[in-house]
Amino acid sequence: MARVPVHPGLFELDGGTLRLVGGYSPSSGRFHFPSAPVCPYTGADDVEEVTLPEQGRLWSWTAVNAAPPGYSGPAPYGFGVVELENGLRVVGRLTEPDPGALSKGQPMRVVPEEIGTDEDGRAVVTWAFAPSAGEG
Numbered sequence: 001m002a003r004v005p006v007h008p009g010l011f012e013l014d015g016g017t018l019r020l021v022g023g024y025s026p027s028s029g030r031f032h033f034p035s036a037p038v039c040p041y042t043g044a045d046d047v048e049e050v051t052l053p054e055q056g057r058l059w060s061w062t063a064v065n066a067a068p069p070g071y072s073g074p075a076p077y078g079f080g081v082v083e084l085e086n087g088l089r090v091v092g093r094l095t096e097p098d099p100g101a102l103s104k105g106q107p108m109r110v111v112p113e114e115i116g117t118d119e120d121g122r123a124v125v126t127w128a129f130a131p132s133a134g135e136g
Helices: none
Strands: 003-005 011-014 017-025 030-032 048-051 055-064 077-084 089-094 107-117 123-131
Touching (some): 089 107
Parallel strands (some): 003 123, 089 123
Antiparallel strands (some): 011 017, 017 048, 055 077, 077 089, 107 123
């Protein structure tokens, strides 16, 4: 089945590998996600588009038990904040829906996750964080 991103420009999808696309401002020395033409911290217009680290650590999490309006994907699902290796904290889905199965500082990795289909029958893909046995 063909796959399409939930929104263009948020990530690069190559087969089973997903890389988030963020911004980096040399003048502020800070990363942000999603990428924006100006630095959200300083307003500098020197932002470079970069791929973000694939590994991080779980910082905060919860479970979403009731699907929000307009959402056609599976529920319940995990939702949380992962601090990437570069220090940037990214909000997103978690592949583990049970909050009791997660712990602060747990290694996580970014993965593609299908959340439904579009009107043309293509799988809609977003990013999610999955528990990882590796170092984050």
